[in-house]
Amino acid sequence: MLAHRGLVTPDAGRHGIAENSFAAVAAAHAAGAAYVESDCHRTSDGAIVLFHDESLERITGDARLVADVTARELETLMEGRGGLITLVQALDAFPGVRFNLDVKAADAAEPVGRLIAPHASRVLVTSFSDVRRRAALDAAAAAGAGIRPATSAGTRTILDVVAAVSLRSRRLAARALSGIDALQIPERHGRLRLLSPRLLDVAHAFGVEVHVWTVNDVDRMLELVAMGVDGVVTDRSDLALRALGVAP
Incomplete structure (x- = not known):
């Protein structure tokens, strides 16, 4: 189970807590989540922050882009919304959590790789x-990562895998899945x-996990797990962990 952008319960949301905030990550950790899914953008002064959208508007009401504000400015905007959390803070404050990091901007790839190298x-x-x-993985290697971080396929690779499965081609599947540790997909994309x-x-024949996003219905979560999905x-x-019987 991967906590999508941390955890914001309905009650926390009513109190203004936002996704991908320090409070949201802390809530997921407190609920027993071992895996937190989040997103990385780069601020104007080079900080890597956990933030999903390119724009600040949906979360803070400010129409500027993440790339156009400093970390200090964003910290001020996130006051009362659970608090800003940078990638450095996330890795340091939650040493027992495994992070699934989506690199949202091209200029974030190199610093993300450098920062995750020790982790x-x-x-x-x-x-x-x-x-x-791939740029983030290369940067992690260049920064001295002892092992290669795990990685999930991008859109082009996922489409190649789906085509290989449709064609029943083991050769094409092997090529598409080379160097991939997980396929993270919705159940459907349009039709x-x-x-x-x-x-x-x-995927399992080549040692690749399959994670499905984003599923909030507990019954469907259990059906997917029974089907053989490796992660949801x-x-x-909080509800997922309780349903799976692993809540603290």
Whole structure:
């Protein structure tokens, strides 16, 4: 179970707590989540912050971009919303948590890789862009990471895997899945069904996990686990952990 952008319960939301805030990550940790899914952007002064959108507007009401404000300015904007959390703070404050990090901006890839290098054993790097995730992995290696961080396929690679599964081509599947540790996918993308028993079988044959996002219905979570899915990304990690019988 991966806590999607931390954990914001309905009650916390009514009190103004925002996703990807320090309070949201702390709440996921307190609920017993071992894995937190989050997103990385770079501020104008070079800080890597956990923030999903390119714009600040949805979360703070400020129309500027993350890239146009300093970390100090963003910290002020996040006061009362659970508090800003940088990647450095997340890794230092929650040493027992494994982070699934989506690199959202091209200029964030290198610093993300550099910062996660000492924590490579507990970080999975992903991005919709295979170019960005590879850049982060290369930066981690250049910064002296003892091992390569785990990584999840970008959009292009996922489509290649789905095509290989459809064509029943082991050769194409092997090529698409080379260097990949996880496929993180929704069940469907428009009319295209991504998750299937055949995809699970192919991924598992090559030692690749399959994580499905974003699932908030507890019954569906349990069905996916029974189906053989390795991970479920959810906004309600508290409910998921309770349903799976692993809540603290």
